[in-house]
Amino acid sequence: MNWKLIFAATLSVIVLAIFIGLGTWQLQRLKEKTGVIAVIETKIAADPVALPMLPSLETDKFLPVQFTGQIDAAYIRVLASHRDFGAGYRIISPVTLTDGRRILVDRGFIALSQALEHAPATPLSLTGNLHWPEDRNAYTPEDDLAENIWFARDVEKMAMHLGTDPVFVILRTQTDPALHPMPVTTESIPNRHLEYVGTWFLLAITWSVMTGFALWRMKRRNA
Template identity: 45%
Template sequence: MRWIGLAVLGLGGVALLCMLGFWQVDRLGQKTALLNEVETGIVGDPVALPEAPMPENDRYLPVRLEGRTTGDELHILTSTAETGAGYRVVAPFETGQRRVMVDLGFIPAQRKDIRPAQRLEIIGNLDWPRETDGFTPEPQRADNIWFARDVPLMADALGTEPLLVVAREVSPALDDTILRPVSTAGIPNNHRQYAITWFSIALLWAGMTVFLGWRIAKGGEERS
C-alpha cells in the first residue's frame, strides 16, 4: 500500500510539474512571436498621426510629425547604465492643427536646461508608458522634476492632447539630447527561465521519490 501511495505521489507530481514546464515552453513561443511582431511594427513605415488613436490598438504605431516645439518642457527623472542619472525631455509639439507631446530623449542631470522653440521633423512611435503606480511621487512642478511619464497628467500640464510620440529620428538632430526610442527591450520574456525552473523541480521531485522508495525498501530489508 505504501508503494502505491508513493508511486501516485511521485508520478503525479512529476507529471504536473512537467505539464507546467511544457506550458511555459508554449508561452515562450507565443511571447517570442508577439515580440517579433511588435518589433516589426515599431520600425515599420511611419504614417500620419491618426485622428483618434487608442492605446489598445495603436501603441508603438510609427508616425511622422512636422511642426515646431514651443520652448516648454517637462523633465522626467530617470537613469541609464551608460550615462547615469538624468531626465527624459517631453515637450509640446505643434503641427499646425494639433498639439501633442514628443519625447525628445535623454539629457544628463547637469544639463537640465530648456531647448528653445524650433521647427523639427520627427519620426517616432505612439506610446502610453505604464510607469505609474500607487507609490509614484507627485511631480515637483516648481523644479520641473517629474517621476514618471504619466500621459494624461503631462498633457494637462502642457495643454496638449493626451498623445505621446517617442522620437526615433529627429531632423535637424538635437545635439544636446540622446534619443531613447521605443523598443522591445523593456518587455519581459521570462518564460524560458520559468520552464527551466519547473523542469528542474520535476527532476528534483523524481529524485526525491526514488530516494524515498530506496529508504522504504531498505527499511523493509532491515526488518526482514
Template identity: 45%
Template sequence: MSRVISVVIFGLMGAAFLSALGVWQLQRLAWKESVLAEIADRIEAAPVDLPEQVDPAADRYLPVVVEGRFEGDAVRVLVSVQGSGPGYRVISAFEAEGRRVMVDRGFVSESVDLPEAPQGTVTVIGNLHWPNEVDGFTPEADLDRNIWYARDVGALATQLQTEPVFIVARELSATDAPLTPLPVTADGIPNNHLGYAIQWFGLALVWLGMTAFLLWRITRRSV
C-alpha cells in the first residue's frame, strides 16, 4: 500500500508541475499577443519626421516620412518570398535633408535586372528597422556579383556610405516598378507559446497515463 501511495503522490506532483508549466506558457502567450498588438499599432501609426538622433531600441518600427533623392548604385539582398519565389530586396542610399540613410525599396524577382531608382525628388514613407538576420551561418557578401545574404545594417551602411539608419519603404511618391514593397509587419515576429503550452499539457497527460499504468502493474502483482 505504501508503494501505491508513493506512486500516486509522485504522479500527481509530476502532472501538477508539467501543467503549471503549461499555464505559464499560456500567460506568456497573452503577454506576447499584447506586445505584438502594440508593435502592430506602432508600425501602422502616422509617420513622423526622421529623428535627429536615431535610437535602434527606442525607434524600432517607428513610421517615418523622408523627402530626398536616391543616390548611387543599389545592393541586392537574396530572399525568397512566398508566392513569388527567389529574388532580391533592393537597398539604396537616400539623401534626405543633408542626411544619407538607407531605404529598402522592396522585392524584385531574380529573373529581372536590377532596376534604377526613381529619379528626382522622392517622398518615402516607411518604418525604421534593424533586422536581426545575421548569424554564424550567414555567408559573406559576394561583392563581385552584388549579392548579400542578410540585411546587416552596419555592413550595408559601410558599403553604401550612409548612416546606420535603415528605412523599409511602405510607399514611394514615384513609380519604382518592377519592385514590390515589402513593408515591415508584426507577422514575422515569432510567437510559439501556444505550441509550448500544448506540449507541456500533453506531457502532463502522458505522465498521468504512465502513473496509471504503473499502478495497474503494482496492483496486478499484489493480487
C-alpha cells in the first residue's frame, strides 16, 4: 500500500473541500448582501416624508425627506470628483428651517472651473435623503479650514463649524445652476462577494487539476 499516495490524496481532498466551502460561503454572503442593498435602494427611492425632529442613524439613514428652508450664505467645500465633470467640490450649506432648526445640506457638485452663485434669497422646498457618510479613514488628510477645503463629510465636525444641528441631508433638487445634485445611491456600499466566489472556485478548479496531475505522476513513478 502506497501510504505517500494515500496521504497526498487525503490532504488534497481536505484542501479542495476548504476552497469549495469558502466559495459556497461567499455565495451565501453575496445573496445576503444583494438583499440588503435591494432594501436600501427601496428606502432611498421611497416617497419623501417630513424631516423627523430627532433623526437617528439606526432608523433614519437613507430616509427620503422634504422640508422648506432658507439656505445660508456660508458653505463648506468638500473635495470630490464627478464622472462627467472631473475634479471639484461638494457644497455643504446650512439651512434654516421654518421651525428655526438649522441643518446641513449637501447641495451637490461644482466643478473647479465654475463659480458658485449667491444663496437663494427666499426659502426653498427641498427634497433629499438623510445620511451619515463614512468618508474619513486613517488616510484622510486634515481639512484645510483656512482655505475652506475639506476632505471628508464629517457630520459632527461640519455641524460645529457651521453652527447647525448634526443632521445631514443630501439633496435631490438643484439649488444653483452651477451645482449638479449627487443624490444618495448604493454605489458606495461595497459588495465584492461575487469576486470572492470566483476566486475560491477558481482556486478549487486549479487545485483539482494540479493535484490530479501530481497524483498521476506519483502513481506512474511507483508503478
